[in-house]
């Protein structure tokens with residue numbers, strides 16, 4: 001079996017889809033001086049030692065995003081690639097605070113990304129999930145939530161990302177409660193580099209409905225039992241885990257253990273332009289390196305469908321597409 005399943009992409013950061021060529025093109029369009037001699041010099045910086053090392057480059061490269069049109073261009077480029085990856089539904093993360101810090105306001109970011117999403121290929125459904133930066137003050141997240149709600153741009157939910165170690169989710173309890181009261185769905189990165197305790201805290205204090213990554217939950221057996229019993233979706237990003245050295249090699253990835261424990265895991269791409277692949281590449285990589293059975297890949301694809309923030313009609317369509325893939329000889 002080589003074909004990857006129809007994908008429901010629930011863990012992808014739009015700024016992490018900014019390919020090196022597009023970084024260079026936008027730098028030229030906006031006359032932004034980058035500290036790289038050329039494309040090869042930029043590419044040479046993609047060997048990361050950990051999450052923070054990656055985030056330094058990820059935030060630095062955002063300097064090329066100035067106007068709403070830049071955000072739309074980036075989003076359209078992603079959707080085109082996503083269609084080729086077999087993506088049928090995507091819930092896209094965006095980091096408004098990373099742009100605010102550079103003087104680019106929340107409306108510019110949201111209007112640009114949502115204009116890009118409006119051009120999604122026929123049949124692909126989309127949603128937008130702005131994330132708060134956990135290494136910034138909770139008060140700033142509060143102000144950003146006000147700006148998000150005032151923008152008038154339709155949002156699916158809010159998330160929490162950026163440097164995890166030493167930044168537990170609990171500080172964001174109030175802003176997440178406000179987001180929930182405003183009708184937004186809640187997710188958070190937890191257990192990527194941070195401990196299993198952060199996964200618990202994301203569930204109990206923030207009340208998240210999905211956990212992004214969650215691989216370190218495996219260090220706490222009682223938590224694993226709970227996650228399985230409550231069928232808490234975990235959006236796992238295998239190529240990201242290897243490139244950020246959360247996992248030593250793909251062959252040593254705990255995905256089979258997670259499936260074996262009955263966890264509601266699914267496979268996603270995180271920052272595909274930085275980590276060596278989109279969601280199809282991630283599926284292909286784990287299928288090969290971990291020798292997954294067709295039934296296991298079917299479970300991963302079905303878990304993603306069940307974890308999506310879609311209505312019953314759309315979920316039924318997505319279920320059918322995955323079933324049709326599984327029924328192929």
Ligand code: HPA
Nearest residue numbers: 013161162163189270271
């Ligand atoms: O992989 C990630 N982890 C945490 N924050 C992020 N923001 C973009 N990518 C990531």
Ligand SMILES: [Zn+2]
Nearest residue numbers: 161189212270
């Ligand atoms: Zn992520």
